[in-house]
Amino acid sequence: MQLETYISDLLYRYECITIPEFGSFLTQRVSATIDETSNAFFPPKKILSFNEQIQKNDGLLAHYIADVEQISFEAANQKIAKRVDVLKANLTQGETLNFKNIGTLIFNSEGKIMFEPSYQVNYLTDAFGLSQFVSPSVARETYKEQVEAVEKVIPLTITAEKRKNRPYFKYAAIAVIALTLGGFIASNFYVNQIEQHNQIAQEEAYKQLDNKIQQATFSLNPLPAANLKVTKQSGIYHIVAGAFRVEENCDAKITELKALGFNARKIGVNRFGLHEVVYASYEDRLEALKALRTIKKEHNKEAWLDVRSLD
Incomplete structure (x- = not known):
């Protein structure tokens, strides 16, 4: 055993x-922990x-x-x-x-x-799909230290008396405010021009598409009615195959599992923003455990059982 x-x-x-x-x-x-020596993040x-x-x-x-x-x-x-x-x-x-x-x-x-x-x-299910990664070290800017070093050699001081004798400071401040307001107004005008141009182009595209649809001729032959029997998966026992941050990868995994004969599907996004894919869902706990044992033995030893009710 x-x-x-x-x-x-x-x-x-x-x-x-x-x-x-x-x-x-x-x-x-x-x-979660961080190794400061290697800049490694552990979930x-x-x-x-x-x-x-x-x-x-x-x-x-x-x-x-x-x-x-x-x-x-x-x-x-x-x-x-x-x-x-x-x-x-x-x-x-x-x-x-x-x-x-x-x-x-x-x-x-x-x-x-x-x-x-x-x-x-x-064994922490909340961290499923997360792995450790190494982040490059962040280079801190040292401008403040450089300025302090320069000030030690060349002191930069402006007293109240010197300000009174230098009225051009006042005019310089007014010029800075005027340039800021002017740039803001010009930026808004430019953005408005772009949005107006995009709206005109979009309306013209819709008009051309509508004309083509009106000119098209469709010949439809009646088809026999088809009766499809759809089986809706239910149950609170879900065998998880994986969790993916990119939904396209999630869809690809479902296609792969369905080709192997599983009733694979998505069961939503977990608390970490990952799309979860399951092999199948079961209403009976014993049946789910049997299926999990088979899947871990023949397909994926990392598969696990998630017990919860889906809204």
């Missing part, structure tokens, strides 16, 4: 996944940890396995217990346990379990 696959599925939705009589994987949300994420003190069976993992494999709750607990016996035996022999997309576990010199998380998967 691939226990790590079930744990990985549950980490997207829960903060604590307990393996009875073994320990618990915990998640904690952290905000918000969930960081993983392991606590071997939390071993009480809360039933979450067993219920999930029972739903996916269509077995009883007791049978799922028995499978988990057998897997735990193997994991403990491997740790005792000094082996390193590798949980795919989660991390590694190993005994330290004191016989305690040490956990090293994997950073290949971000």
